Amino acid sequence: MRLHNWWTIFKILVLYYVLSGSAWAQNASSLVDLMSPAGYQTYREVVQLQRNGNLDIAQAMASELLTNARENGDFTDEAAAQRLIGLVATQRHQYDLAEQALTQAEAYFQSIDEYLLLAQLNADLGTLKRIQGRHATALSRFYNALSMFTAFEDSEGIAAQKSNIGQVLEQMGQFDEALEAYSEALEVQRQHNDQHGIMGTLFNMAEIYRELDQLDFALTYFNDALAQAKQLNILATIADCYTSIGMVHRAQQNYAQAQQAFLDAIALYEQLNLQRDADWARTGLGESLVGLGKIERGVSMLQNVLTRAQARANVSLTTETRLALTRVYIDQQNWSAAIEQAEVGLQEVIQRAEGKRQSQFEDLRVTIFANTEQYQRAYEALKNQRAIEETILLQRREAALTKLQSDIEYVRQEQNIALLRKNKAMELSLAEQRNVRNVTLLASLIILLLLCFLLFSRHSHKLRNQQLAGIVKRRTRELEDKNEELQQAYRTLEHMSLRDALTGCYNRHYLDANLPAEINRSLHSYRAAKELGRKPPEQNSLLGFLIDIDDFKTINDTYGHVTGDKVLVQFAKIIAHVFRHSDLQVRWGGEEFLVICRNTLRSDAPDLAERLRSAVAEANFKTQTGAVFKATCSIGFTAFPLDQSDAARTTWEQSFQLADHCLYSAKISGKNCWIGVLSATTTDETDTLSETDTLSENERNIDLGRLSVVTSLNHLSAINWHTDI
Known part of the structure; x- marks a missing residue:
């Protein structure tokens, strides 16, 4: 190697150790460092309003912040306002507006290499994709955010992303992996006394237990989340907790307690002007009223919710209400009304390819046909249900592969961040090199040190080659272990699909x-x-x-x-x-x-x-x-x-x-x-x-x-x- 090449490398190393800390500090800024004082004050107020569910006021203030930023030519305030608009639009189910606003904010922070803010935007976009059911994209976004927060040792961000990943895995049917992710998030949140994070994680864990029909566990966690929400006075989350608690009581046939929980939720939703969420609670209230013997009132409430959901094109609520009406009509042995709701609901979910809902409607159709002595149709509905459940099982297997691919993408992203760090340090070192040429006194010292460095570098090069060989060997072994774990997971999944989880009997x-x-x-x-x-x-x-x-x-x-x-x-x-x-x-x-x-x-x-x-x-x-x-x-x-x-x-x-x-x-x-x-x-x-x-x-x-x-x-x-x- 020529002497002047070693000279260049040595100067880069010296400058890297001197300047690398300040280089990365420039890329770990927060909005308080970049926004105008007035803009940041407005930003904090809007975030608090959005968290408390005051969406009308939050949306108006975010739009005002955007207008002022554009008039003043303040691009950072404009990007922050776009993020706020995206967050509010996501909560209002205005997904196109949310994606447009969040993408514009992401593009700006990417142009100025603000990686900490980019991590937050990745998390926001991941949440949007999760709500839309685009699980693979959501996982990719959350893992990107996790790798960035990990690079900056941001514990709050790390916990939030683990919780987000748990939510996606829950929707993909990977309940064990989701609970593991939530547990990791909860541990970090408790270490740092993150009350908002603890509340959200407890709520998410409760939802998994409700999905697994472990209702006593679910009720315990929902009550814990409710206590946290009341302590923080977050009205929207309090209402969500009441709704979920009502659903658990309804499933346990505790109709009086379910009725009270749904009424509390509806009162808060109406106070916050969240009518769509209020109708979700009314669906559960309608079924609870029927369970209490108030049949006419309960059915009327469900029919009114169905009418409003169809008018708003709220397909999820429409489907949920049809399921509730079908169950009520079956209990009342009103077979004609029950089959009408079941058939219409089935066609709606088939068009949207919602396998789980298809299975629920087919199960209700089996009950209806069996009770009306239409045994051939009952048999066909049962076969359809079995085929759908097999499809769902295959989708869960594919979800496991998606999770593995996301894990691999997370590792790759960490490597990319490390490379970005190295490139930034190299750029700063090269810039400083032009100034070092004028420092003649330092040149003589560097020449003396370079001779020692030359001998040391050869020895280091040899050690590095040995380390790389060891790393390659270790990575190969880790990949083999991961492959074996995946095969074991397939075997476990196959066993679970053929055995009853509680008794061990065949299913x-x-x-x-x-x-x-x-x-x-x-x-x-x-x-x-x-x-x-x-x-x-x-x-x-x-x-x-x-x-x-x-x-x-x-x-x-x-x-x-x-x-x-x-x-x-x-x-x-x-x-x-x-x-x-x-x-x-x-x-x-x-x-x-x-x-x-x-x-x-x-x-x-x-x-x-x-x-x-x-x-x-x-x-x-x-x-x-x-x-x-x-x-x-x-x-x-x-x-x-x-x-x-x-x-x-x-x-x-x-x-x-x-x-x-x-x-x-x-x-x-x-x-x-x-x-x-x-x-x-x-x-x-x-x-x-x-x-x-x-x-x-x-x-x-x-x-x-x-x-x-x-x-x-x-x-x-x-x-x-x-x-x-």
Whole structure:
């Protein structure tokens, strides 16, 4: 290397250490350093008004600040005013105006290399994209902001971005990752006593628990956020907390408490002139009124909200109100009104490709069609719902990839910032080099030092090469570890998609994927035996046990939902003990379980049912406090195929409906018992004699022929058959 090159490098290094601190100080300014005193005072007032929800006054003052800045030619005040306009427009759902204003502010601060302010603008634009549902873009913006705040060691900004990232991950369905991000944000906020940040993070964590249906946790966090908001006197957030608390109480069927929370929220929203938010609260209030028996008033309120939402083109509120009306009409058994709202709402969300809402509407349609005996349409709606849920599952997997890509982009952004620092230091060093030429006294000293530096640099160069090799090796290992973590995440996600999270039993997804093959196997063996003239292969029958915990709602009301969850877990363990590992053990829904036994003689079904009934009756269930209580269950079961001589005469759906019929009959026959049908046959007697002479009323209602009924009751005549089938 030539001497003058070393000379240049040495001067750059000297100037870097002397000037780098001041260089980056110039790029870490805040608005108080750049704005005019009067402009900054107005800016602070508008920010406070916007935080408190006084949007009309905030918007007017921001527009006035923009006008004054343009008249005075003050570009910094103009950019600050644009940011304020963007923030208010975002809160008012005026997304085009918000993006235009925030982008203009970002362009100005980028032109003067003010990276701290650029970090804040990235966060503002990320919030806008998150509200619009553009998750990948929002994550990119928040990670950009996080890397900048990290570079400047701005703890408040770091915490805010972690909280923002948590909100995006929550909307993408990545609840565990979202809670982790919120926890990191909350730790930083508590260290720095950031009361505003703590309030927002608690509220966001509560929303996740509500989404996961962990309502007690959600209510605790919402109340904590409400206490913070009241202490800070932020009216808009207080109203939001009341709305969310009302939703939790409504889900818990605490309608009186829900009504009061919604009324408090509406009063604050109207005080702040936030009519759209007030209508969100009225939607929950309408359902709560119906729950309290004030049906006409509740339905009228929901219909009025729907009319206003359609007039304002508020598609989200329109959809939410249609869902509420559909649920209310179903509870009132007003099937025509219910299906009208469900069909219109379904078409609206299909046009907007809102998978979660589609699934909710399809679930309501299944209930409506099943209750109006439109079983084919109910089956089609159920298939649509399953397809939508599978699509949502795939989207969550894609969301995990998006999160990984954002993490990689965050690392790349940190490297870019480091490069910017280096470039800025180089530019300042080169500028100073022109002045050093005139310092002749310093030149002689530098020449002497340069000789020592030459030897040292060669040694440093060798060490640096070794360090780079180590870094490359370490990065490669980290990438391999990340890849393994991603594969493990895929495996975990697949397991979660097939198992019930609480009990560990299989869920309906697993049953839908595996049951058709078992049905076909059984039918094939019966058809083959019939063609070969052999006896029916009874060992290839399927036994379906539909099991329900008696008085489970009373258990929840008496001991609480935590104890109810513990009962479900212990009940699943009893089922696993009674039945074989190879049997399909499925949580059918709520407190209902379904067990499909393969390769089992149908004559063994009564013994299995009695073993399960007695095992549950003898078990000791414990409350959250350790107290012991007893519980019982009711069981209905059938064998498939019902007619062994003509296996194709009946379907699995008929067998399942018959098991459900037996379960309901067991319930109304005193509970803690089992009723089953081992076969259904047509005989010469039923062909030659009238049905009135040969068949019971229950058999005529079911219309499957002669039924072979067994029960744990004293006599078949003790069965109180369910008449609605």
